[in-house]
Amino acid sequence: MTEQQQTLWSFMYEQSDKLLRQTFQHLGLTFTSLLLAVAIGLPLGILIARKSNLAGSILGIAGVLQTVPSIALLGFMIPLLGIGAKPAIVALLIYALLPIIRNTYTGIVGIDRSIIEAANAMGMSKMQILFRVELPLAMPVLLAGVRTATVINVGVATLASYIAAGGLGEFIFGGISLNNTNMILAGAIPAALLAVLLDFLLSRLQKLNGKKLKKVLLTFPVIIVVLAGFYLWPNTYTTKLRAGFTPEFMGRQDGDLGLKSIYGLKIGTTVISDAVMYKAAFEGDLDVISGYSTDGRLKAFDLRILKDDKGIFPPYYAAPIVRESSLKKFPDLEQVLNLLAGKITDSVMTDLNYRTDYLKQSPERVAKDFLLKAGLYQPPRNGQSGVIRIGSKIFGEQYILAEMYSILIKGNTDYEVATKTGLGGTKICFDALMNDQIDFYPEYTGTGLLVLLQPSPELVKEITKDSHRTYNYVKSAFQKDYKIKWLMPIGFNNSYALMMRKKQSQSLHITSITDLTKYLAQK
C-alpha cells in the first residue's frame, strides 16, 4: 500500500506540470461554462418567474437537455462547433443550465407575495424590486443552484478530454486505456477534491447573509473571470502542424513518448478521443493524428499512413484470447474460433471497418456478408448446450469480430451466445475475462505485451522487432500468468500509425515520420 502511495505521489510529482495544466484547464472549463450558464440561466429564470406560462416549457427543455448522456452531447457538438474548448464549454453550459434556471425560478416564485406587494406599495420600480428584493431573497436558493451546477460541471468536464478540450480527464482516460492506476488516480483525485472544495466554498457562501454576501458576490464575477481565464493557460506550444493524439497514445512508449525519444518529433499536441479524431483531421482542425492502421475512417476521410521508418510501433496482430477453463468447458470452441484464423488481411479489415464506421452498416450485416463471401457462413443451429460469452472493446472492429464469432459459434456448434460488447478499453475487457464474466474477446499482440504484460523497455524493443516473436511471447506469458490462451491470429495487423490528409502529405512531401520530423524542424 505504501509502495502504491509512493508511486502515486512520485507519478504526480513527475507529472506535476501536466497535472497543474490539466487542473487549471479543468477549472477554466468549469467556470467559463458556469459563467455563461449564469449569464443565460439567470435572465431565463427571472423571465419565467414573471411569465409563468413559459415556465413549464423552458424548464422542460432544460430538463430534457440535461438527460442527454454527456458523451452523446459532446458528440452532437462536434459537427456544430468542431473540437476543443468551444464545444466542451457549450456542452457543460447546457448541463449547468437547468439547476440555475430552476433555482432562480423557484427562488423568486417562493418569495412571500406580501413582501413583493410591500415593495410595490413603497413605490419601487420593477427593476428596483428585482435587484433590491427579489434577487437578494432568492439568493440562497439561487446559490444552491450554482452549487449543484458547479459540482455537475467538475464531473462532466472530465469528459472534455474526449474532444481535445483538456482537463483532468486526460489523465483519467489515459490511465484507463493504459491500465495505469496511478495515472487514473492522478486525474481522479484532484477532480474529486475540486468538486468537494468548490462545493464547500459555495456552501459557505450560501450561509453568509446581507452585506458580506453582497461584497463576496461583487468579487464573484472577478474570481470567475480569472478562473475562466486559466483556460487560456498555454496549452501546448504551437507548431506549423497540429497533432491530436488519444490519451492512450500520449502515455505510451510506443506512442508519443517513442515519437519524441526515437524520432525527436516536436509537434504541438492536443489530447482527443479516438471517436472524433479522424473527422477533426479531415476537417483540418488537426493535421497529424494517431490512428489505427485498419481503421475504416482512413478510407472514409481520405487519410494516409506515414511510414514508421524507425519501427517504433510494435505489431498488433489480432487473435481471440480465451480462458483455459472455458476451452475445457466448451470443447468445440477452439476449433470454431480458429475458422477465422488468417482469413482477414489489413485491407479487408479496413474495408469492413469502413462499412460500419462510415457507411453505417450494422456490424451484424457486415459480419454476415463477409462470412457468406468467405464461404464460412452456416445458418444457426439453435443448440442449447451452454452459453458462450463473447466480449468486445468499444469500437467497430471489435464489434464486427464479435459478430463473426457469434455467427460461427451458432452455426457450427450447439452452443448459445451472449455478446457483451462495448466493454470500454483494454483494462475493462481484460478484467471481465479474468473475473470469468466473459469467455473470450479479440485482443492484439501489441496491447497484450505493452498494456497487460508490461515487460522491461529493453525486452520490448527486442521482441517487437518481429511479429512472430511478439505473438509467441504473449502467448506463453498469458498461459503462464493468467491461464489464458491466445488462439491463432486472424491475419491483420491493427497497429498504431500516424496519419495525415492525403492532399496535405502530398503537397508537403511527407511520406514517413522522419519526413514529418524534418519538416517541423525547418524554421
Next chain:
Amino acid sequence: MIKVSGLTKTFGNIKAVDDISFDVLEGENLVLLGTSGCGKTTTLKMINRLIDPDAGTISINEVDTSREKPELLRRKIGYVMQNIGLFPHYTVAENIAVVPRLLQWDKKHTINRTLELLKKLHLPENYLQLFPRELSGGQQQRVGLARALISDPDILLMDEPFGALDNVTRSSIQAEFKALEEFTKKTILMVTHDVQEAFELADRICLMDQGKIIQIGTPKELLFTPKNDFVIRFLDGQRLALQFKLVTIEDLWEFLPEDPRHTNKTISADKASMWSVMEAFSADRSIEHQFFVNTRTKTIKGLNFTQLTNAFNSYQNKEIHD
C-alpha cells in the same frame, strides 16, 4: 382631498368592490369598516394603484391618479400593509429607510428622521440593527408604521394596522398613535373589521358589506341613526358600550339640572365620556356627585348617577328623532 367615485372591481365572478363613491376630507380620518371579504383591502389598494379598478375614478387633490406613474404616486402615499410586509433581508433601519432611499434623501436626513420616529413610536434605538424576525409582532407593526410615516406623506393608507395583536397591546398602540401629531394632521384612510377600533379612531366611518357601502357617517350617526337593519345588526351587542364611550357630558349638558353648588374639583365636560363617569361612580361607592365644567359656556354642573342616566335617556330620544 381623496375623491372616489363609481369604483368597481371584479375578481372572476366575485364583485369585490361594487360601484362605491366617497370622499376623504383633508385631515380627516375615515375608517373603512366591514366583515372579512367585504372589499376593504381591495378599495385601499386601488387608491395607490396596487390594484387597477375595472371602473370608476380616483382623484387626489383633483388630479386623476390614473394619469400618474404608479411608482411616483405610491412614494407620496404612506401605506401600512395588512400583514406588515417588512423586508426580511433588511434591518429595521433599512426597512424604515426604503422610501427615503427611493426619494434619494441624503443619509443624515434619513437618520435624523428615523430617530425622531423611533422616539415617537416608542422603539428603542438599538433595534435599528435587528432584522424583522428578531422583533415581536407589535414591534414589527410599529416599524411598519415608521416605514409609512418616514417621508411625512400627506396621505396615509392603513390596512388593519393594529390587527393581529392582543387586546392590551392593541389599545396601547392605538392610544399612542392617536396621540401623535401625524394622526391629527394627516388625511388617513384606515381599514378595520374591529368595531371598537373604528369608533375609537374614526372621524367618519364607512361601513361596507359585499363590496357596497351601507352607510357612511360619523360614529354618532351610525349609532343613533342607523340607515338599515344591517347597520343595527352590525353593532348589536356593542351598541350600549359604544354609546357610553362616545357620548360626553358636554353632549348631555342641556338635559342636566342646574346646580348652584360650587366646587373646584371639576372635570372638563367635553373630555368626560358617559363611560368614564359611570366607571368613577362604580369604582367608588362613596361618591354621590361629580362636577363638570363646560369650557364653552363656562358653567359648572354637578350630577348623581340617576341624573346621569336620565340625561342620557333624553339625549338618546333627541338623537333618534332628529
